[in-house]
Amino acid sequence: MRNHLYDALFDPHAVSERTFLILPGGTDLSYRGFLALTARYSHALRAAGLQPGDRLALQIEKSPDMLAVIAAAIQAGVVFLPLNPAYTPTEVGYFIGDAGAKLLLADVASLGALAPVAEAAGAGLMGLNADGSGSFADAARALPDTFPTELRAPGDLAALLYTSGTTGRSKGAMLSHDNLLSNARVLTEAWRFTDRDVLLHALPIFHTHGLFVATNIALLAGCPMIFLPKFDAEQVIGLMQRATAMMGVPTFYTRLLADPRLDRTLVAGMRLFVSGSAPLLAETHREWQARTGHMILERYGMTETNMNISNPYGGERRAGTVGLPLPGVEVKVCDGAGAELPRGEVGVIEVRGPNVFQGYWQMPEKTREELRADGFFITGDLGVMGADGYVTIVGRGKDLVISGGFNVYPKEVEDLIDALPGVLESAVIGVPHPDFGEAVVAVVVPRKGAVLKEEDLRMAMARDLAKFKQPKHIEIVPELPRNTMGKVQKALLRERLRELFQR
Ligand code: AMP
Numbered sequence: 001m002r003n004h005l006y007d008a009l010f011d012p013h014a015v016s017e018r019t020f021l022i023l024p025g026g027t028d029l030s031y032r033g034f035l036a037l038t039a040r041y042s043h044a045l046r047a048a049g050l051q052p053g054d055r056l057a058l059q060i061e062k063s064p065d066m067l068a069v070i071a072a073a074i075q076a077g078v079v080f081l082p083l084n085p086a087y088t089p090t091e092v093g094y095f096i097g098d099a100g101a102k103l104l105l106a107d108v109a110s111l112g113a114l115a116p117v118a119e120a121a122g123a124g125l126m127g128l129n130a131d132g133s134g135s136f137a138d139a140a141r142a143l144p145d146t147f148p149t150e151l152r153a154p155g156d157l158a159a160l161l162y163t164s165g166t167t168g169r170s171k172g173a174m175l176s177h178d179n180l181l182s183n184a185r186v187l188t189e190a191w192r193f194t195d196r197d198v199l200l201h202a203l204p205i206f207h208t209h210g211l212f213v214a215t216n217i218a219l220l221a222g223c224p225m226i227f228l229p230k231f232d233a234e235q236v237i238g239l240m241q242r243a244t245a246m247m248g249v250p251t252f253y254t255r256l257l258a259d260p261r262l263d264r265t266l267v268a269g270m271r272l273f274v275s276g277s278a279p280l281l282a283e284t285h286r287e288w289q290a291r292t293g294h295m296i297l298e299r300y301g302m303t304e305t306n307m308n309i310s311n312p313y314g315g316e317r318r319a320g321t322v323g324l325p326l327p328g329v330e331v332k333v334c335d336g337a338g339a340e341l342p343r344g345e346v347g348v349i350e351v352r353g354p355n356v357f358q359g360y361w362q363m364p365e366k367t368r369e370e371l372r373a374d375g376f377f378i379t380g381d382l383g384v385m386g387a388d389g390y391v392t393i394v395g396r397g398k399d400l401v402i403s404g405g406f407n408v409y410p411k412e413v414e415d416l417i418d419a420l421p422g423v424l425e426s427a428v429i430g431v432p433h434p435d436f437g438e439a440v441v442a443v444v445v446p447r448k449g450a451v452l453k454e455e456d457l458r459m460a461m462a463r464d465l466a467k468f469k470q471p472k473h474i475e476i477v478p479e480l481p482r483n484t485m486g487k488v489q490k491a492l493l494r495e496r497l498r499e500l501f502q503r
Pocket of ligand 1: 396
């Protein structure tokens with residue numbers, strides 16, 4: 001054993017002339033070419049003073065060079081933290097300060113704005129653009145294209161991923177070499193990836209979904225990726241016939257469904273569509289099947305744990321559920337104290353397995369709150385496991401609304417609203433209320449061309465919902481606020497409607 005992750009993901013391809021990255025509009029990159037670039041960046045990391053265990057922050061646009069720097073960090077034993085390009089310099093300052101990053105790589109155009117926060121955090125700052133230019137690329141260019149891979153054990157830290165948490169301070173999830181590798185192995189097998197696949201990759205690579213789930217599977221299987229800078233429905237439709245598999249967030253699927261060119265012919269060469277990171281509406285699942293003949297495979301995971309639960313490749317892919325625990329992952333639905341509840345009852349999902357992270361970077365107390373001594377991670381998601389083991393996510397624990405002392409699970413109300421004629425989707429939240437503590441509020445998006453009347457929605461709900469679950473206010477809006485991973489930003493809605501019932 002030399003380097004647990006590098007040896008499994010990259011080393012087997014060292015001299016392979018096969019294509020690794022298909023770059024529409026650019027020159028495709030072979031595995032060998034990619035790994036030569038990686039080795040030069042590994043040398044450049046050392047030249048910049050980074051030793052094994054040091055932290056490297058990257059805030060650069062998705063590109064082959066960004067991916068090569070990440071591979072280089074793994075090869076050189078450096079811990080990497082990829083940051084969303086949308087973060088402001090102040091936010092980046094927090095991350096690099098918290099992580100104690102030794103070097104920050106950023107697009108050349110942002111160097112001026114980032115210089116003060118890098119200096120305050122004591123981090124070096126170098127430029128790297130998506131097109132492979134910048135001071136860091138210049139430093140790497142003349143360096144050797146092989147590198148003596150650094151020794152790393154399975155439990156050594158590979159990455160720090162700051163969770164996108166919508167409340168409180170962001171926490172750095174510590175992911176070890178084996179957290180990443182064990183999960184990639186399970187997923188490659190479960191979803192039957194081989195070197196005959198071509199993965200359409202339109203997800204960002206600062207997040208677990210695009211970085212670890214998608215990329216590590218492609219590397220393990222040895223298949224090429226059509227590597228797109230971002231999701232663009234037009235471009236994805238144009239490239240679909242060259243791919244065999246795609247991974248996406250639910251918005252990818254709803255946007256593609258909005259295009260009349262999506263039909264069975266377009267997806268004739270595809271064998272798999274995976275969805276995750278946010279709930280896929282059962283209706284989207286069904287519409288996709290009707291239009292394309294494919295059942296989307298929905299899976300469930302998070303930054304801290306990688307993937308935990310997935311619909312089966314071979315068995316029933318059940319709309320509205322996230323499927324069954326993945327091999328090697330234990331899943332329990334528990335009460336607040338961690339005692340397992342009987343099947344069919346709603347509780348907090350807890351997971352344990354080699355995929356579960358090592359804890360939060362320099363936050364032992366936070367780690368103790370969420371990671372039990374016996375290794376179970378308290379996800380904070382509410383779910384229910386059916387008698388046959390299929391898991392349905394009911395919402396986030398913090399989204400639970402308690403109105404007049406009664407628990408209201410937003411998902412139950414949302415499902416009901418979403419099924420009403422003329423409704424595209426909805427978000428149900430709790431806002432402060434002088435009598436009830438919290439009041440249920442529904443934010444509803446109409447379908448294109450449909451006109452929704454609050455009164456009709458109210459009457460329809462009155463039929464099927466207990467009074468305490470019925471929204472005390474309904475807001476009709478053209479769209480819901482979402483973050484880059486397609487998650488509805490309920491915190492933003494709660495903030496916006498906070499004063500609704502305040503006198
Ligand atoms: P992140 O750490 O950014 O990947 O966010 C993880 C969170 O996304 C989970 O804790 C869930 O709340 C949510 N999530 C991920 N996949 C799904 C899914 N298939 N259905 C519902 N929620 C999901």
